[in-house]
Amino acid sequence: MRDVAGRAGVSVSTVSRVVNAHGYVKAGTRALVEKAITELGFVPSGAARGLVARRTGLLGLCLPDMGPAGVQQALGPLRTPVELVEDSGPGPGGATWGSLYFGEVLRGAEYAAWEADYALAVAVARPPQAEARVRDLAGRVDGLVVVAGTLPDALLEHVAHRVPVVLVAGPRPAGGYDHVGVDNGEGIRVLVEHLVGVHGLRDLRFAAGRPGTRDDIDRFRGFCSASRALGLPVPAEPVLRGDFTRDSGRRLAEQVVADHRSGRARLPEALVCTNDETALGFLDVLSAEGVRVPDDVAVTGFDGIDAARTCSPRLTTVEQPVADLGRLAVGVLEACLADPRLPRQDLVVPSRVLLRESCGTH
Amino acid sequence: MRDVAGRAGVSVSTVSRVVNAHGYVKAGTRALVEKAITELGFVPSGAARGLVARRTGLLGLCLPDMGPAGVQQALGPLRTPVELVEDSGPGPGGATWGSLYFGEVLRGAEYAAWEADYALAVAVARPPQAEARVRDLAGRVDGLVVVAGTLPDALLEHVAHRVPVVLVAGPRPAGGYDHVGVDNGEGIRVLVEHLVGVHGLRDLRFAAGRPGTRDDIDRFRGFCSASRALGLPVPAEPVLRGDFTRDSGRRLAEQVVADHRSGRARLPEALVCTNDETALGFLDVLSAEGVRVPDDVAVTGFDGIDAARTCSPRLTTVEQPVADLGRLAVGVLEACLADPRLPRQDLVVPSRVLLRESCGTH
DNA sequence: TTGTACGCGTTATCAT
DNA sequence: ATGATAACGCGTACAA
Numbered sequence: 118m119r120d121v122a123g124r125a126g127v128s129v130s131t132v133s134r135v136v137n138a139h140g141y142v143k144a145g146t147r148a149l150v151e152k153a154i155t156e157l158g159f160v161p162s163g164a165a166r167g168l169v170a171r172r173t174g175l176l177g178l179c180l181p182d183m184g185p186a187g188v189q190q191a192l193g194p195l196r197t198p199v200e201l202v203e204d205s206g207p208g209p210g211g212a213t214w215g216s217l218y219f220g221e222v223l224r225g226a227e228y229a230a231w232e233a234d235y236a237l238a239v240a241v242a243r244p245p246q247a248e249a250r251v252r253d254l255a256g257r258v259d260g261l262v263v264v265a266g267t268l269p270d271a272l273l274e275h276v277a278h279r280v281p282v283v284l285v286a287g288p289r290p291a292g293g294y295d296h297v298g299v300d301n302g303e304g305i306r307v308l309v310e311h312l313v314g315v316h317g318l319r320d321l322r323f324a325a326g327r328p329g330t331r332d333d334i335d336r337f338r339g340f341c342s343a344s345r346a347l348g349l350p351v352p353a354e355p356v357l358r359g360d361f362t363r364d365s366g367r368r369l370a371e372q373v374v375a376d377h378r379s380g381r382a383r384l385p386e387a388l389v390c391t392n393d394e395t396a397l398g399f400l401d402v403l404s405a406e407g408v409r410v411p412d413d414v415a416v417t418g419f420d421g422i423d424a425a426r427t428c429s430p431r432l433t434t435v436e437q438p439v440a441d442l443g444r445l446a447v448g449v450l451e452a453c454l455a456d457p458r459l460p461r462q463d464l465v466v467p468s469r470v471l472l473r474e475s476c477g478t479h
Numbered sequence: 480m481r482d483v484a485g486r487a488g489v490s491v492s493t494v495s496r497v498v499n500a501h502g503y504v505k506a507g508t509r510a511l512v513e514k515a516i517t518e519l520g521f522v523p524s525g526a527a528r529g530l531v532a533r534r535t536g537l538l539g540l541c542l543p544d545m546g547p548a549g550v551q552q553a554l555g556p557l558r559t560p561v562e563l564v565e566d567s568g569p570g571p572g573g574a575t576w577g578s579l580y581f582g583e584v585l586r587g588a589e590y591a592a593w594e595a596d597y598a599l600a601v602a603v604a605r606p607p608q609a610e611a612r613v614r615d616l617a618g619r620v621d622g623l624v625v626v627a628g629t630l631p632d633a634l635l636e637h638v639a640h641r642v643p644v645v646l647v648a649g650p651r652p653a654g655g656y657d658h659v660g661v662d663n664g665e666g667i668r669v670l671v672e673h674l675v676g677v678h679g680l681r682d683l684r685f686a687a688g689r690p691g692t693r694d695d696i697d698r699f700r701g702f703c704s705a706s707r708a709l710g711l712p713v714p715a716e717p718v719l720r721g722d723f724t725r726d727s728g729r730r731l732a733e734q735v736v737a738d739h740r741s742g743r744a745r746l747p748e749a750l751v752c753t754n755d756e757t758a759l760g761f762l763d764v765l766s767a768e769g770v771r772v773p774d775d776v777a778v779t780g781f782d783g784i785d786a787a788r789t790c791s792p793r794l795t796t797v798e799q800p801v802a803d804l805g806r807l808a809v810g811v812l813e814a815c816l817a818d819p820r821l822p823r824q825d826l827v828v829p830s831r832v833l834l835r836e837s838c839g840t841h
Numbered sequence: 842t843t844g845t846a847c848g849c850g851t852t853a854t855c856a857t
Numbered sequence: 858a859t860g861a862t863a864a865c866g867c868g869t870a871c872a873a
Contacts, residue, residue, distance in 0.1 A: 533865075
């Protein structure tokens with residue numbers, strides 16, 4: 118800045134005025150300064166500005182290390198020659214980072230941050246030294262969006278002393294953090310109302326995921342409360358219990374079909390699955406066993422993953438507007454930053470029920 | 480920091496020593512300071528540190544505003560109640576941000592940045608004030624990765640005065656920037672060698688995209704040079720010319736089929752398409768018209784998009800390791816930062832030819 | 842309309 | 858082993 122000032126024959130404060138379009142500067146002087154700036158390629162130091170302004174214009178986003186299904190996202194070593202490979206099967210690949218949950222959170226967060234005039238720094242909390250580096254990040258941002266479960270409580274509490282922290286997804290946090298979550302129960306409720314009200318189904322069965330999981334509990338609760346409101350029987354515990362994987366869906370489906378074939382139990386009219394993967398497992402087995410979907414049994418999922426659109430029959434599901442999660446989280450942060458005295462918020466982004474063929478629509 | 484020092488009964492220098500694990504500090508003193516730090520929730524100011532260290536520990540990534548196919552990525556207004564919508568067709572949706580080109584670049588860049596002990600700030604250069612904000616970002620980072628075509632040359636040159644800039648994708652830049660690009664020609668070359676060498680095809684036809692496009696030109700050149708090397712006829716211009724869209728692929732396919740049916744021209748033995756979308760358009764029409772792929776004609780794509788794995792027959796294609804692009808770009812930046820006197824680099828990430836059924840493999 | 846001088850929170854140097 | 862103090866590069870009262 119001194120160099121610019123010298124070259125333009127003015128003082129540093131005049132340069133500052135020009136750069137920030139503050140105060141009064143004679144047109145001629147401004148032109149001179151601007152010329153010097155472009156000639157020298159001067160870009161003001163963000164660090165120095167941040168120091169005096171007590172504001173960095175940066176927001177941080179902390180993501181966990183893996184995709185929702187626990188997919189390892191590690192990249193292999195860099196390759197050098199053009200490879201020629203026989204790609205024989207669909208394999209596990211194809212689940213790109215961004216199509217997954219957190220990529221969408223990022224997309225929404227970046228969008229909102231840009232709108233609010235902030236840049237967004239993203240940090241995936243990977244093992245070595247995750248803690249130290251997150252603390253470091255906290256020192257360079259004005260606020261932090263953290264995906265629930267990513268950081269230990271102690272660290273969270275520590276950094277919250279310095280910058281506002283908004284938690285995303287997961288359960289409502291214990292401490293005094295802002296929180297933005299997805300609406301698991303309400304989505305299932307609307308879905309169940311549709312199955313019962315529109316398609317006239319009455320024998321619904323919930324296919325749960327790993328026990329104790331927050332999302333799973335909420336979804337089951339939504340199922341129960343909807344059932345209760347509609348006068349249907351309400352199970353105390355899910356009869357079908359998997360672990361969110363497609364494979365577990367297949368196992369459950371085999372069990373359901375076997376029970377039916379052996380006369381032990383009637384086929385339910387609808388299988389309301391805790392997530393899309395589980396539902397896809399059901400579709401796999403049901404179609405293989407000749408049970409028709411949706412004619413013999415309706416199947417629904419939850420999440421709105423891509424495969425739910427491309428399978429056959431296409432899967433009716435509850436879509437989570439994950440990008441909106443990130444967007445709202447940043448919005449809350451923004452509000453917090455604008456007025457720190459604001460009370461803590463706990464927002465819920467509404468989900469969307471996508472009616473497709475697997476529930477009998479069309 | 481003064482507060483911490485006061486509470487621990489030491490000077491700020493000692494606090495600094497404890498925080499940075501520098502110099503000598505008596506164990507007892509250190510404990511005292513650490514206690515004060517956690518009690519006060521002290522997090523050192525990144526701005527102040529950056530000021531003295533002349534290093535922010537932040538890298539920036541500039542992304543363009545839209546997906547590769549020009550898909551608008553704008554998010555709609557926030558919704559509030561749970562919606563119930565009939566999702567009747569595949570539609571244009573489903574192309575999530577991250578599964579697209581730039582999300583993958585981001586993923587690779589973030590990974591490399593983390594490995595090199597940097598955080599990554601991402602900025603999508605959206606209209607209003609994109610320039611001012613990018614300049615601002617340049618002031619807070621140690622280096623910048625910019626996707627080619629995202630920023631005007633003047634701005635690029637300006638910020639390059641302050642931080643090293645690495646360009647990603649696009650043509651090799653004119654100025655003295657580092658550059659990391661994809662290997663369009665080489666991928667096609669290997670693919671053509673495979674078609675000719677392994678499958679014994681000799682009548683190959685290139686289906687090009689919009690004329691003048693850098694990628695398209697490079698791919699056509701690769702096609703030509705491979706043909707030449709193999710003693711096949713080399714067209715001066717592509718006979719088939721679309722615009723990268725699936726629809727244009729369909730139109731070209733209709734033309735090819737019509738020419739064949741009318742006896743005007745023989746069916747080529749292979750259609751080497753400039754991208755996957757075009758190839759998918761070919762598959763659509765050929766299968767509808769009863770032309771068998773790969774028996775009557777082989778079809779290949781370029782890009783490695785998801786749909787190329789899920790279509791039928793699955794599409795042989797040249798996969799661009801886009802995440803590696805971001806990874807390499809950050810790697811170059813890192814090297815530049817470690818030793819600024821290094822010469823400019825122009826790296827190329829190798830592509831991968833994925834052999835699937837549409838070319839006759841299996 | 843422009844210039845001077847202080848302070849933002851750290852780290853590094855030098856003294857003690 | 859610890860403390861005092863001068864930068865770091867900028868914004869901004871305040872003086873001119």
